[in-house]
Amino acid sequence: MPNEAKTMTYDAFRRTQKTAHDALIALGKSVDEGGLEKDLTELVKLRVSQINSCAFCIQLHLNIARKLGVDEVKLGLLAAWREAGVFSAREQAALNWAEQLTQFEDKSTSEAEQQYLRESFQEHEIVLLAVTIGTINAWNRIARGLVFHPPAS
Numbered sequence: 271m272p273n274e275a276k277t278m279t280y281d282a283f284r285r286t287q288k289t290a291h292d293a294l295i296a297l298g299k300s301v302d303e304g305g306l307e308k309d310l311t312e313l314v315k316l317r318v319s320q321i322n323s324c325a326f327c328i329q330l331h332l333n334i335a336r337k338l339g340v341d342e343v344k345l346g347l348l349a350a351w352r353e354a355g356v357f358s359a360r361e362q363a364a365l366n367w368a369e370q371l372t373q374f375e376d377k378s379t380s381e382a383e384q385q386y387l388r389e390s391f392q393e394h395e396i397v398l399l400a401v402t403i404g405t406i407n408a409w410n411r412i413a414r415g416l417v418f419h420p421p422a423s
Contacts, residue, residue, distance in 0.1 A: 277417035280326065294412075297405040306398040309340050313348065313361060314368045314399065315406040320349055321372050322410035329420035363390040364399055371403040 284291045301311060312335040319327035335345060344361075347354035351365050367387050370379050387396060412418075 277419065280413070280418045280421070283412070283416060283418070294405060294409060297401055301398045301402050301405075304394065304398045306395055306402070309335065309338050310361060310364055311399075311402050312338060312340060313344065313357075314364050314402055316345070316348055317351070317365050317368050318372050318403060318406045319410055321369065322407065322414065324410035324414050325420045326413040326418035327406065327410050329423060333421065333423055360390040363387050367396075367399055368403050371400065372407055 302308060312331050315331045316328060316335065319331060332345060336342075341356070343356055344354075347356060348365075351357050351362065357365065363386055366383065370383060391399065
């Protein structure tokens with residue numbers, strides 16, 4: 271009965287839970303200020319939101335990615351990024367890490383996966399990616415749990 275679920279708008283969440291909202295926004299800003307490429311973080315946020323089936327976050331981050339000029343081919347093929355052949359090695363490493371941190375499946379990250387990530391990212395960038403992934407996972411759970419409706423495109 272998902273259609274009958276009581277919903278809260280994003281704006282209502284922002285108003286009624288200002289401290290929580292602002293804390294999540296601050297985490298995102300810390301990544302932006304840390305120097306990680308915004309187009310890369312938007313791809314990561316989109317992929318995690320796809321995995322978590324968060325329509326609100328998918329549409330929000332599609333809108334942002336398009337404003338940034340992220341290639342529409344990449345946006346269209348993101349769900350199949352491993353086979354797409356259009357993503358850079360750095361993007362692939364970030365997307366792999368996003369999947370690892372989103373779908374734990376009771377396993378730890380292997381040494382090979384850590385090495386794969388380190389081939390494209392410095393230590394401080396790995397931390398920024400982890401913050402990005404953790405934050406979007408939190409947003410996905412809030413937006414799905416409160417049934418935020420997707421923003422206009």
